[in-house]
């Protein structure tokens with residue numbers, strides 16, 4: 001995987017140009033190619049090498065295309081892309097981005113996602129929809145981390161970014177803090193489409209989120225979108241929790 005990663009690192013130069021000197025957010029060395037991460041730390045990120053094509057759960061080889069759970073469970077989304085396991089630098093960066101107002105960490109994470117996308121086969125969606133926060137949480141945090149990532153991704157891909165068509169209709173707890181059994185009910189029917197939403201019929205939509213834990217949250221968003229007539233719903237997130 002090392003030579004592939006060297007290539008990917010050089011690719012970043014095209015996507016993440018910045019005008020200030022880049023400093024690695026992991027080790028303080030000089031960052032290269034327009035991002036705040038040095039080549040060594042880039043190569044040591046918790047990349048997911050093989051994963052389930054449906055839910056991005058890390059697998060030990062590429063013998064199976066989908067994981068055991070996906071052979072029995074019905075998801076409303078069609079495919080998931082998640083470059084990283086939720087551990088090490090990626091986990092720390094997501095926490096800082098989400099809970100400590102460190103937007104530069106989010107910017108780096110979005111560029112790393114774009115870098116992974118470049119190396120994948122994917123079809124460009126018509127619409128990109130970040131997972132919405134509940135209004136009180138949004139007010140408290142000041143920003144929606146999924147929207148911040150989606151904005152950077154969309155700047156490069158130039159799709160239709162929509163963050164007002166779907167909303168979280170009630171308070172939910174963070175999935176990661178809940179025992180597995182409660183996660184399903186925590187987010188069940190937690191998302192609704194606004195009354196005058198744009199026409200999503202026959203659209204290919206990408207849901208963007210920071211972390212995918214069980215997949216229940218994005219599945220609920222996908223359910224809403226499929227009900228509205230979307231023909232294909234993919235999930236793009238930075239990291240996948242290995243449950």
Ligand SMILES: [Zn+2]
Nearest residue numbers: 024027038041
């Ligand atoms: Zn470094």
Ligand SMILES: [Zn+2]
Nearest residue numbers: 052055067070
């Ligand atoms: Zn799966």
